[in-house]
Amino acid sequence: MGRVNDDAAAALEEYADLFAMTGGDAFRVRSYQKAAKAIAGHPEDISRVDVRVVPGVGEAIAKKVEEFLQRGSFRQLDALRAQVPDGVRALTRIASLGPKKAVFLYHELGIDSPEALARAIGEGRLAGLRGFGPKSEENILKGIEQLRTSGERVHLGVAMDLAERVIASLPAAEKIACAGSVRRMKETIGDVDILAVGPESLMDDFKRQPYVAEVIASGALKTSVRTVQGVQVDLRLVPAGSWGSAMQYFTGSKMHNVRLREMCVKRGWKLSEYGLFEGERVIAAEAEEDIYAALGMQWVPPPLREDGGEFEAALRGALPELVTVDDLKGDLHTHTDLTDGIATLEEMVAAAAARGYAYYAVTDHAPNLFMQRMTLEKMLEQRERLRRLQDSYPGMRLLHGTELNIAPDGSVDWPAEVLSGFDICVASVHSHFTQSREEMTRRFVAACENPYVHVIGHPTTRKIGKRPPVDADWETVFAAAARTGTILEIDAYPDRADLPSDLVRLARHHGVRFSIDSDAHSVPHLGNLRFGVGIAQRAWLTGDDVVNTWPVDRLLDLLHHD
DNA sequence: GCCGTTTTCGGCCCGACTGTTTTCAGTCG
Numbered sequence: 303m304g305r306v307n308d309d310a311a312a313a314l315e316e317y318a319d320l321f322a323m324t325g326g327d328a329f330r331v332r333s334y335q336k337a338a339k340a341i342a343g344h345p346e347d348i349s350r351v352d353v354r355v356v357p358g359v360g361e362a363i364a365k366k367v368e369e370f371l372q373r374g375s376f377r378q379l380d381a382l383r384a385q386v387p388d389g390v391r392a393l394t395r396i397a398s399l400g401p402k403k404a405v406f407l408y409h410e411l412g413i414d415s416p417e418a419l420a421r422a423i424g425e426g427r428l429a430g431l432r433g434f435g436p437k438s439e440e441n442i443l444k445g446i447e448q449l450r451t452s453g454e455r456v457h458l459g460v461a462m463d464l465a466e467r468v469i470a471s472l473p474a475a476e477k478i479a480c481a482g483s484v485r486r487m488k489e490t491i492g493d494v495d496i497l498a499v500g501p502e503s504l505m506d507d508f509k510r511q512p513y514v515a516e517v518i519a520s521g522a523l524k525t526s527v528r529t530v531q532g533v534q535v536d537l538r539l540v541p542a543g544s545w546g547s548a549m550q551y552f553t554g555s556k557m558h559n560v561r562l563r564e565m566c567v568k569r570g571w572k573l574s575e576y577g578l579f580e581g582e583r584v585i586a587a588e589a590e591e592d593i594y595a596a597l598g599m600q601w602v603p604p605p606l607r608e609d610g611g612e613f614e615a616a617l618r619g620a621l622p623e624l625v626t627v628d629d630l631k632g633d634l635h636t637h638t639d640l641t642d643g644i645a646t647l648e649e650m651v652a653a654a655a656a657r658g659y660a661y662y663a664v665t666d667h668a669p670n671l672f673m674q675r676m677t678l679e680k681m682l683e684q685r686e687r688l689r690r691l692q693d694s695y696p697g698m699r700l701l702h703g704t705e706l707n708i709a710p711d712g713s714v715d716w717p718a719e720v721l722s723g724f725d726i727c728v729a730s731v732h733s734h735f736t737q738s739r740e741e742m743t744r745r746f747v748a749a750c751e752n753p754y755v756h757v758i759g760h761p762t763t764r765k766i767g768k769r770p771p772v773d774a775d776w777e778t779v780f781a782a783a784a785r786t787g788t789i790l791e792i793d794a795y796p797d798r799a800d801l802p803s804d805l806v807r808l809a810r811h812h813g814v815r816f817s818i819d820s821d822a823h824s825v826p827h828l829g830n831l832r833f834g835v836g837i838a839q840r841a842w843l844t845g846d847d848v849v850n851t852w853p854v855d856r857l858l859d860l861l862h863h864d
Numbered sequence: 865g866c867c868g869t870t871t872t873c874g875g876c877c878c879g880a881c882t883g884t885t886t887t888c889a890g891t892c893g
Contacts, residue, residue, distance in 0.1 A: 329876060333865040360866050398882085400891050433890080437883055642877090642893095673877050673893065732893065733880080 305467060306349045310367050311342035313379060317366070319391055320382035322401040337363045343644045343824025345653070357644070389415030396445035397768070403433065416446050448770065456533055457766045458484070458833055459796025461491035464513070464533055468496055471511050472537075475500035477545060481552035486604045487836025489799040490766060493534035495552050499542045508537050544576045546590040551575035557609035558602075565597050565613075605839035624839045625818075627832050629851040632661035632698075635705065635728050635759055635791060635819035636828070640684055641667040641674040643823040647684065651691055653825040655698050661854050663701035663726050664688060668715035670707040671732055678720065685723075699854050701725035705759055710734045710741070712748025714755065721754035726861055728791065728819075730759030735772050742774040750779070750788040756861055757817055758783065760793040760800040767797070776805055780812040787860075789849055792818045794834025795827070806841035816843065817850045 318334035340358040341348060353359050353367045369376040386405075393404035396416055407413040410431060413422055423443060428434045465480040472478055475498040479485075482495030498504055505525045509517050518526040518534065526536045540548040551559065552575065566573040571580050577587030578596060586592035591601045599616040603624055606612040615621045637643035638650050645653075647664060654662040666684065667674040685702045692700045703726035706714040714721075714729050721727060729749050737745065749755055761779070762771035783790055790809055793800045798821070801809065806816065818834035820827055838848060845851040849860060 327865085330865050332876075336866080358866065362865055398891070402890060433884070435884060441882090671893075672879050675877065 305463070306347055306371070307341050307344055308463075310348060310353075310370050311338040313370050313375065314338035314341065314363070314366070316391070317376075317379045317382065319394060319401065320379070320386050323386055323391070323394075323405045324382060333358070334363070340644050341367070343826060345649075345825040387414045389418070392416055393419060395768075396442060396449055398438070398441045398445055406433070416449055420446050449767075455490040455492050455767075456531070457490055457796045457799065458487060458836065459830070460531065461494050461533065462796075462833075464529060464531065464535065465494050465496065467513060468494070468508075468511070468535055468537070471513075472498065472500075472504055472507055474504055474507060477542070479549065481549055482554060485553050486555065486607055487833070487840060489796075489802055489837065491533075493536060496535065496537045497540050497545075497548055497552060498537060499540060499545060502539065504539060505537070540575070542588075544587050547573070547577045547587045547593060548575045550590045550593055553604050553607065555608050558607035558612070561609050561613055562593075562597070569597075603839065605836060606842065608840075622842050622844050625835060625843050625845045625848050625851060627835050629845045629848070630659075630818060630831055630835070631853065632659045632663070632850050632857075633820050633822070633828065633831065634663045634701070634703070634726060634757060634817045634850055635665050635793070636663065636822045637666050637705075638664060638684075640680060641671075641676060645825050647687055648691065649825060650822070650828075651688075651695065651698075651700065653828055655695050657828060659698055661699040661701060661850075661857065663703040665703035665705045665726065665728050668704050668706045670709065670715040678716075699858075703727060705730055706755070707732050708745060708749045710737060710745060712745040712752075714749065714752060718754065724754075726756050727754050728757040728759040729755040731761075731763050731772065735763060735769070737772070739773045739775055742772050743778050746774055746779040747782040750782040750786045755788060757789040757791050757819075759791045759819070760795075760798050760821065761790055762800050762802065762805070764800055764802075765797055766799065771800075771802075776808065777812070780809040780814050783809065784813040787815075789817050789860075790814050792816050792834045792837050792848075793821050794818055794830045794832070794837070795821045796830060796833045799833065799837055801837070803837045803840035806837060806843065810841060810843065810847060816848050818848055819850070 314334050315338045318331050318338065321334065322331045336358045340356050344356050348356065348367065349371055354364045366376040366378065390404055390408045392415060393399055393407065394401055407419065411422055411427055413419045420443065422428060423439050428439055461484050465484050469478050469480065477499040478496065480494060480496050483491050484494055502522055505520060508525055509520060509527065513529045514527045515530045516528045518528055524536060524538045526534060528534055563573050566578065571578055571585065578585040578593050586596045594601045600619055600621050602612050602616050602621065612621065633654065636650060638647045639645060650664065651662060667676055669676045688700050688702050703724050706727055706729040708714060708729050708731045746758065749758060764771035790801060792806060816838065818831060818838055820830045822828045849857055
């Protein structure tokens with residue numbers, strides 16, 4: 303949805319950054335950021351409607367967007383790009399470095415990339431610079447390291463989007479699909495693998511696409527490119543008769559394939575991307591299912607292919623019936639423009655109904671997240687609006703909830719008599735990320751023990767590529783969640799992907815239940831649930847483990863039973 | 865640069881934290 307919207311939003315965001323770095327007025331910077339967010343979250347394709355219908359877009363920004371749609375950039379953006387080197391903007395991606403400090407370092411020391419900054423610190427060139435003490439240097443180095451270790455990978459949302467875009471751009475293919483870690487729904491992706499059956503001219507079609515920045519290698523059967531987003535995409539042509547074995551081979555994981563080939567070798571067979579063979583005889587090749595069946599095991603869903611017990615289970619016929627997108631009956635964590643969402647209550651509810659949900663919770667932020675300016679009056683007024691809306695949606699139960707803030711001591715916003723008025727309370731950590739493991743563990747356990755808290759939202763608070771997970775003794779937290787019946791969230795927002803699948807699997811062993819939530823701040827975000835389902839599948843979850851697959855009555859029983 | 869039943873001008877998300885300063889600027893959520 304809305305690829306053009308995302309591209310235009312990215313350009314405006316870049317312009318906002320550059321405008322801030324060149325001393326632009328802070329309110330104007332915010333206007334560009336606000337417009338970018340609104341465009342990205344706008345449900346209609348802005349190349350098909352007048353962009354002026356998007357709130358926060360006036361005449362000046364509309365002109366810029368229109369020029370961008372014409373030629374992929376706009377005059378003012380070009381001008382600022384010429385003033386600020388790319389690497390200087392990259393400096394602001396280092397945690398603790400904003401536009402002011404980045405530009406200061408560039409002007410004072412000519413530092414024009416994170417690498418140059420690391421070198422400068424190593425050589426002691428920052429010593430004595432105004433505003434940069436030893437603590438700052440330490441934090442910057444930590445930030446650069448974080449950037450370096452995550453910089454090569456993108457989150458699944460970016461990769462999936464790209465994979466779908468590549469597939470849609472090659473209509474000449476008879477068959478085309480993505481394999482690799484995207485198909486396995488891994489939370490971060492190194493490169494995108496696409497397999498196709500079709501004419502050789504497909505390779506030329508591929509190289510000519512506008513998303514291609516550089517062709518790394520190109521032959522008759524395989525072409526590798528780097529896209530404008532900096533992601534490597536490999537396209538392979540495979541024989542139609544080998545489609546299944548090629549998909550199997552290129553889906554991986556490496557560990558899974560090693561085990562599978564070992565099983566073949568033991569029977570005197572050979573498995574390659576061209577098929578499963580006994581001598582010259584083809585045992586299976588066209589369909590992936592046939593390969594697994596020939597080995598006497600169930601077909602293994604790609605998210606389980608990590609050599610994490612799937613062979614043992616598949617040989618016994620005991621693979622779990624994994625939760626699917628179609629199983630989900632509702633969303634339990636969403637926002638509106640009452641706090642930091644960009645769509646109105648009415649728009650979000652209508653979009654939820656259009657998705658066919660049986661229930662839908664509105665969970666805007668609570669007063670302790672001061673920047674959201676939530677008040678008791680605003681919250682109660684929203685509840686009234688929601689109750690009135692309910693009449694228009696007889697098939698969908700509307701739940702009035704909130705996303706509470708878990709304070710450093712584990713307490714949450716609002717007194718008990720207010721909390722008891724909500725249908726559902728999600729509680730999440732939004733600050734004080736660097737508490738010690740002991741303090742953080744106590745904080746989460748206290749939140750679980752709060753009788754009004756139903757769900758712990760985005761538990762590790764990580765942001766892929768930006769912020770590491772908080773440190774807690776998760777076994778203790780999960781035991782507390784299981785004991786108190788507190789649901790743990792799988793936040794499906796792809797840069798959060800939180801809980802991550804390895805922790806979900808661990809939590810499940812403690813008997814914890816989960817909710818897969820979009821944490822949507824706009825209408826298009828509601829579609830992110832599929833990424834949460836990927837996490838759940840990688841963690842072996844069934845529908846029963848996920849409370850928002852439950853029928854509404856069973857869910858309400860759980861929420862009311864504290 | 866956007867927006868408006870309190871305004872077509874004068875506001876705009878506001879407070880905490882950090883590391884540095886010696887009263888505060890920059891960053892973050």
